[in-house]
Amino acid sequence: MTRLIEPVRTAPAVARSGGVRSRVGWTFVLLTAVAIVAFSAVPYFSASLAELAEREVGLAPTYAQAHPLVQGALYAHIAGGAVALLAGPLQFWRGLRARLPRLHRWTGRVYLVGVGIGGVAGLVIAPSSPAGYVGLFGFGALGVLWLITGWRAYRAIRRGDVPSHRAWMIRNYALTYAAVTLRLWLPVLLLAPLALGLPWEFDAAFADAYAAVPFLSWLPNLVVAEWLIRRRGLPSYRLPA
Ligand code: HEM
16 A cells, blocks of 8 residues: 655635634643643652552552563653653644744654653553553554654654644644543443443453553544644645545
């Protein structure tokens, strides 16, 4: 399968009406990113994994028994991912880009270092996922695409290709945002059988839900990213006829 990259034009009216929606969307993304870092990432740095495992915090029960290398990778992953999740929205803030381009460049570097550390460490911990092969391949593919799209965004800006840089950064942050969408999908999938009047038991429902999120957390995000890229008239993926 080959691919062509070509720009897609948008009408000025679409751009105008998109202004308010973009601001609302950006604020939503920022607030949800802050909330996930506060409630999912920060607790890992508040006590040892063994203590967190006793209190059944997040995936601590799984990783408290893991090899020290995997435990170290878990911490590196959470720290790198949290930095990327928080720095990302700043990079999409048009006013900041225009007024303080140097700050944009520096936070961009910090963002990409976060992606690099978080991505490599994510690949180290993926084989330990309680979701088994689905976790390995789902999170593994996410990690590989996270690193590749970050690299493409960096290469594009180094050669001065701003539209491609913006498009790759939108794809890259859509993948970073998987940390949020995963945690939005989980309660929905967990409670869906109850809403449908099906028999329900917590452990089984959680295992079912967790088997879906290694892919569901990021595949729809990439579709939304491509839609945003086209709406902004940036270089979009096109499959040949
Ligand atoms: C986008 C690429 C990412 C990949 C490939 C990835 C991969 C993983 C993997 C494999 C795990 C272990 C899951 C398991 O054992 O089932 C994990 C856990 C975790 N990740 Fe990520 N992750 C990504 C992004 C992020 C980001 C941006 C954050 C920022 C907060 C983050 C925070 C966490 C946390 C806090 C955990 C521990 C699990 C929990 O308690 O919910 N990840 N990640």
